[in-house]
Amino acid sequence: MTLLEINQLNKTFVKGRDVTHVLNNIDLHVKNGEFITIIGPSGCGKSTLLKAMAGLDIEYSGEIKLDGERVTGASIRQGVIFQEPRLFPWLTVERNIAASLPLTNSEVKQNVDKLIKLVRLEGFEKAYPKELSGGMAQRVSIARALLRKPKILLLDEPFGALDAFTRSHMQDALLDIWKEEKTSMVFVTHDIDEAIYLGNKVIIMSARPGTIQNIINIDLPFPRKKSTKSFQEFRQLVLREFEKVEELELIDSAGI
Amino acid sequence: MSNQSAISLDKVNSSKKRVLKSKRDLGKVTIMLKGFIFPIVILVIWELTGAWGLISPTLLPRPSAILTTFIDLVLTGNLIEHFKISLWRALGGFILGGTLGLLVGVAVGFKKNIEQTVDPTIQMLRTVPTLAVIPLFILWFGFGEVSKILLIAKGAFFPLYVNTFLGIRSVDSKLFDVAKVLEFNRWQLITRLILPSALPNILLGLRLSIGVAWLALVAAELMGSSEGIGYLIMDARQFSQTSIVFVGIIIFAVFGKVSDSIVKVFEKRLLKWQDNFKG
Ligand SMILES: Nc1ncnc2c1ncn2[C@@H]1O[C@H](COP(=O)(O)OP(=O)(O)OP(=O)(O)O)[C@@H](O)[C@H]1O
Ligand SMILES: [Mg+2]
Numbered sequence: 012m013t014l015l016e017i018n019q020l021n022k023t024f025v026k027g028r029d030v031t032h033v034l035n036n037i038d039l040h041v042k043n044g045e046f047i048t049i050i051g052p053s054g055c056g057k058s059t060l061l062k063a064m065a066g067l068d069i070e071y072s073g074e075i076k077l078d079g080e081r082v083t084g085a086s087i088r089q090g091v092i093f094q095e096p097r098l099f100p101w102l103t104v105e106r107n108i109a110a111s112l113p114l115t116n117s118e119v120k121q122n123v124d125k126l127i128k129l130v131r132l133e134g135f136e137k138a139y140p141k142e143l144s145g146g147m148a149q150r151v152s153i154a155r156a157l158l159r160k161p162k163i164l165l166l167d168e169p170f171g172a173l174d175a176f177t178r179s180h181m182q183d184a185l186l187d188i189w190k191e192e193k194t195s196m197v198f199v200t201h202d203i204d205e206a207i208y209l210g211n212k213v214i215i216m217s218a219r220p221g222t223i224q225n226i227i228n229i230d231l232p233f234p235r236k237k238s239t240k241s242f243q244e245f246r247q248l249v250l251r252e253f254e255k256v257e258e259l260e261l262i263d264s265a266g267i
Numbered sequence: 268m269s270n271q272s273a274i275s276l277d278k279v280n281s282s283k284k285r286v287l288k289s290k291r292d293l294g295k296v297t298i299m300l301k302g303f304i305f306p307i308v309i310l311v312i313w314e315l316t317g318a319w320g321l322i323s324p325t326l327l328p329r330p331s332a333i334l335t336t337f338i339d340l341v342l343t344g345n346l347i348e349h350f351k352i353s354l355w356r357a358l359g360g361f362i363l364g365g366t367l368g369l370l371v372g373v374a375v376g377f378k379k380n381i382e383q384t385v386d387p388t389i390q391m392l393r394t395v396p397t398l399a400v401i402p403l404f405i406l407w408f409g410f411g412e413v414s415k416i417l418l419i420a421k422g423a424f425f426p427l428y429v430n431t432f433l434g435i436r437s438v439d440s441k442l443f444d445v446a447k448v449l450e451f452n453r454w455q456l457i458t459r460l461i462l463p464s465a466l467p468n469i470l471l472g473l474r475l476s477i478g479v480a481w482l483a484l485v486a487a488e489l490m491g492s493s494e495g496i497g498y499l500i501m502d503a504r505q506f507s508q509t510s511i512v513f514v515g516i517i518i519f520a521v522f523g524k525v526s527d528s529i530v531k532v533f534e535k536r537l538l539k540w541q542d543n544f545k546g
Contacts, residue, residue, distance in 0.1 A: 065448065067444055067447060067448070084447070085444075085447040085448045085450075086448075086450055087448070087449065087450050089448070090448070091444075091448045093441070093444075093445075095441075097441055097442060097444075097445050099442065099445075099459075099460070099463070100540050100541070100542070101463045101464070101466075101540040102540075110449050110451075110459070111449055111450070111451050111452075111455045111459060139539075139540045140540075141540065141541075141542035155449070156448075159449070
């Protein structure tokens with residue numbers, strides 16, 4: 012069943028006389044429980060697309076529907092993980108996760124504790140954000156989004172700033188969460204391995220204007236292994252598609 | 268046998284810790300002492316030049332003379348009474364002006380509309396020097412307490428107003444997006460996002476306001492009164508009792524510093540989440 016539906020989405024930024032066409036006729040369907048990854052060159056409009064899905068930016072033409080209803084603004088039904096953790100610096104880890112919900116409520120407290128375990132931050136409940144590493148802070152923000160039981164989780168290069176080791180650990184943690192909570196995911200990345208490792212589908216975007224170039228189904232069972240032959244085959248496939256996109260961009264910027 | 272050695276090891280450890288701790292304390296004390304060296308040298312030179320008759324006591328009474336005057340004034344009960352009056356005025360004016368500054372600052376910070384209608388006027392009034400409005404206040408409210416408290420309130424209003432406004436406007440817009448995604452309602456937006464992130468600025472405003480209230484108090488008491496530390500200073504000047512003038516000045520200085528330190532303690536507590544360069 013389709014959970015999120017994007018039809019003929021077009022987005023332009025107008026700044027004085029400059030009009031930039033950033034997203035061009037985007038059509039995308041995300042099914043219940045599906046894990047979708049989006050890759051594309053820098054500046055192709057991935058963040059812009061995610062912001063539109065989140066309802067943080069509603070100035071576009073076309074429509075976005077969640078569960079059959081038009082998205083008219085941000086809500087807890089669409090959880091968002093930003094590129095940076097964006098924690099409240101004056102709140103401790105557990106208060107950041109609870110945020111607007113009262114920790115004095117025993118049900119909230121229980122769920123917060125469960126999520127702290129899930130993202131492996133036991134012992135840091137009372138720590139302030141300044142005392143956390145980048146990966147730990149990002150895990151707090153994931154827990155914060157999950158506490159609201161979103162229908163869909165939108166992640167914008169959430170592990171971009173992490174080292175390879177932490178990143179790989181976080182990918183597995185995210186897959187565990189996905190299996191457990193069955194939340195649909197839309198995951199933006201510029202790392203091809205990451206896109207194939209996580210996604211049921213990899214969406215390849217090209218730039219200027221941002222367009223969906225190709226959608227590749229990854230029919231590999233989880234847990235996947237990056238070293239297997241089938242994984243490498245998908246890698247080659249995505250890479251070839253991606254190179255086409257890059258070439259397109261090269262031709263474009265050469266002014267031919 | 269092994270048990271015994273464990274205990275003795277424990278003892279060694281704890282005594283080591285104690286030595287370390289007392290060393291650290293010693294370090295702190297030395298830092299504090301460093302701050303005292305300069306004033307003490309000055310005081311000694313001052314006392315000696317006075318004792319040798321190099322400087323006339325009406326110009327610069329010796330520290331010991333100032334101390335005796337201070338004790339005398341306390342014993343007669345005069346000083347405490349004057350001090351109470353001054354404190355009451357400063358506090359009253361500060362609470363009145365500061366609260367208004369905070370509230371108006373919050374309102375102006377939140378609503379562009381209110382900012383556009385109110386802020387230009389306030390900015391204009393802000394530049395009017397306190398001393399220039401004293402005659403007007405006297406004409407309107409006489410020499411009584413009302414004009415004094417209003418004068419102090421006027422001084423205390425602006426620093427809190429400006430800094431509260433500034434603090435609210437400097438909230439990170441990225442955190443606003445987070446608040447939207449988490450569905451904060453209006454009240455939560457104010458209490459969970461805007462006020463906490465404006466708090467460093469508000470506390471700075473508070474400190475500045477207290478400082479200004481103190482200054483305005485002196486101006487208000489010098490403009491004519493029959494009680495208060497400022498009156499004490501003016502009265503002593505007429506009779507060339509320089510040591511009383513000094514006592515008054517020192518009281519202003521000490522109490523200014525004390526009130527500032529109190530806010531600083533609050534700052535440390537409330538802002539322990541901040542991750543700033545500490546020098
Ligand atoms: N607020 C804005 N005003 C004007 N132009 C914008 C704005 N935000 C983004 N753009 C433009 O839209 C385009 C897409 O930006 P976006 O941030 O979505 O790219 P991205 O694919 O997320 O890139 P990256 O991988 O580097 O994060 C860029 O060319 C950018 O210049
Ligand atoms: Mg981006």
